[in-house]
Amino acid sequence: MTDTSLPHPASVCIVDDDEGVRHSLAALLLANGHRPRTFANGPEFLAQVDLTVPGCVLLDLRMDGMSGLQVFDAMRQRASVLKTVFLSAHGELAAAVTAVKQGAVDWLEKPCNEQTLLAAVSKAISLSQDCAQHERRRHLLRERWSGLSPRQQEVARLLATGISSKETARALALRDPERPIDPRTVDTHRSAIFLKLDIRSSHELGMLVEDLGLSEGVIRTP
Structure with missing residues (x-):
């Protein structure tokens, strides 16, 4: 029997210490077919999310405690397949550009244009899925090599x-x-x-x- 069910939407994590931003972004993403998850800080996100599952992270660049760049570095050290879109306030251009050079998909200045944000999320999800597929292939090849x-x-x-x-x-x-x-x-x-x-x-x-x-x-x- 053919399975006609639709695939599960990719997870989009929102990491921002501003509750209002988290709620508004989650509502926008949910309305556009995504599966949003919200986190008030970096440690909470890193402790609860499986970094081997493809998806997107909307990551606030400046947060109290662990900054967005520190969260991004931790993701890189753990070989995360999740792809990051940074959210930055005015005046944080240099840090955002540095993050993109280190592998982030994009950066958006708050407040974000909705269509621009949704396009960035879709791009990040696609890249993340490609990355996860590549890692699965490498795992299979390593097993064969062994x-x-x-x-x-x-x-x-x-x-x-x-x-x-x-x-x-x-x-x-x-x-x-x-x-x-x-x-x-x-x-x-x-x-x-x-x-x-x-x-x-x-x-x-x-x-x-x-x-x-x-x-x-x-x-x-x-």
Whole structure:
């Protein structure tokens, strides 16, 4: 039976120490199909929100106690997939621009134009969903990589640079003369690596290794 239910709307967190701002933004977002959650301060938000679930954060730049920038830094340190739109008062342009350079989606000066704010929220949600999908893919690739034997991982790192089986065998022999390997064995490892990682080419292997930060230098042999 086909599931015809609509997907749940993405969560939009409002972090602002002004109760009136929280309520007005929540009403606007709710009226436009979003699922708002309100927080009076940064610590409350960080303690209650799952930062691995995609969504948007409307974050006041200046708050008593933990500032918006400090909350943003804490999110970055925890590898949050939530995307941030800063709300700033007049005169806070420099700090807001700095935040955008560090990865925030946008900044809006209070009071915000409703359509501009809704557009920024939609953009942030879309980027957050893309980020979450990328992280899920990386997690899957890390699991597949962990399924390789240490020797296969060693061979894979070398093959990922685009060198031939013969060059790979030579590089491994230089690295460990006590364990020589011939090109045909490298080819056998290559087949097993491609199967376990569900890839079809050395180019795909290279992108995977780079994406996971597993690249290494290669000893070139004559």
